[in-house]
Amino acid sequence: MSDGVTLSQTNVVVGKSLWQLAFARFLSSRFAVINLAILAVIAAVSFVAPLIYPHSYATVYREYILVPPSLTAYPDQPMTEKAFSRLMRAGRYQVESLEVAEDAVSATITARKPIKVETLNKAFALGSMFQEPQIITQSEDGKQLEITAAINRQYFVFGTDENGRDLLARIMAGGRISILIGIAATLTSIVIGVMYGAIAGYVGGRTDAVMMRFVDILYGIPLMFFVIVLVTFFGRNILLLFVALGAVEWLTMARIVRGQTMSLMQAEFVTGARVAGLPMWSILRRHVLPNVMGPVVVYATLNMPAVILAESFLSFLGLGVQEPMASWGVLIADGARRMETASWLLIFPGIFLILTVMCINFVGDSMRDAIDPKR
Template identity: 65%
Template sequence: MSTPAANPPAAEHGSSPWHDAWLRLRRNRLAVTGGIMLIVLALACLIGPWISPYDYAEQDLDNTFAAPGAKHWLGTDQLGRDLLVRILYGGRISLGVGLCATFVALTIGVIYGAVAGWVGGRTDAVMMRIVDIIYALPFTIFVILLMVFFGRNIVLLFVAIGAVEWLTMARIVRGQIMSLKKMEFIEAARSLGFGNRRIIFRHLLPNALGPIIVYATLTIPAVMLLEAFLSFLGLGVQPPMSSWGTLIKDGAEKMEEYWWLLVFPGALFSLTLFSLNFLGDGLRDALDVRAAKD
């Protein structure tokens, strides 16, 4: 006859906070829809220009301003170039600017904010005053000056936009680090003799990933909007390359006669921004500690 000691009860397996966050994110239909739409759009922009029978710079002067039809599904522009392939190619540029500039902003902001929050004291005060001074500068004018001074280069565009989008991230990370460095596990790491670099990158930043991820998803649409604005002013991507901003600029000049030049790139750009914002809002709710307690 078996005894309770011989058959101990099965151990209960807990779930990690990241697993719980994933479950909450899956229940958010708007966030899931936004994520799926982003994947579909990214794959279409990546694969579409390769399988299209037209090149993004191929001109057909005998078929300019063609309306959407069987030959050109979304019509052609003033040089007879297929609008669909140019929109998909422009998506590569716009999404690339959003991702790369956000990466630059994250790299600068996370390191800057982590150092300021961890060191504290006068160092923190000086670093944050520098952030306040830069905040007082008009971002758009600062980027325009960088583009004019260093030249119109697509790589510089990534760096220039990222260089003005890191300030809010620095403040967010600083606040997280200042609250986390008072926790007991940080005191334990200090007592074990761990160096500042290890504590920051191995203990503090991993515990601040939630707000960092959320802000990153919300930074991408802001960066894409800034790139579109610069392209609208003629300071962004240069011909024959195209981004959604340049396509919208070209379409706005001829929208009364050739509506498709504005409607299709504008619709795809808006859909991407909505998807990114839905996903960002969903991640914010999923990673919210207070939501985990409900």
């Protein structure tokens, strides 16, 4: 070149899209990142941890009913002695002596008739606290045995419920249900609300008036009562709960999208697309919907806690998830009935529910600030 500047010496400036700038602003907020990390931990506990956790949400431990939370292994010595004596009484054996060690129990038992090994094993099979006993010595008439049995140590970090089920395992299962209901119902409300609002805002006129009057009528109906009626008439089905909650949460979404669409109809790129003869669905898909997704994403993050709380309320009333499945609402309802005698049944599910709802709200607020073009 005549001015001595080559192409390799020029500085190329690469622009960033609105979403890239919003994502960078979101990551620059330490508060938003912390709340997002907490949500990731809760999701991992709910979906990944059950794969390696030793207890199932439906497994019943009859020896561990309403066991308090503890970081030490169960059973302790009094619990071991009580459970062993109960098993021996069930098999009609008498305990002459009993010694509890760290990992095993040794005892001398007697009976009126010669003791059969098969019958003794059946007696131990009635519980899950001990393994199959080993016979050390046996009297000549077979009516007295000296046995030893290994103790199955169990950890119940969050304690157990009134049926002897591990509370942490049930909180994990409840987290899966509550989070999936929140996501599914929110996606349902997005699909219905975005399409309904975009069509109303794009077409306008009488069509818009009729469509929005229908939304106003639905606003006048107690929506939670409507969900209760649906669940009562069509049965307490988890899939129905997904659809029902999503079907009543789309009204505000439709209004937001309609308002955004009506403002975009005055934009030059939309006017140019209409002059060029593009069909309505093409304009909505290529020009309108991408520009309204910012408010939609923000509202979706703010709507998800409302859905989770609605499901918890229905489960609290007994109209949500049914046994043996669990949700956080079901666990809180169970804990409320025993809050005076077993407070951990209410505290731990409540902590998970409150923490999840608060973190989602905080993340939604941060996303709103990040997407706001005025910032």
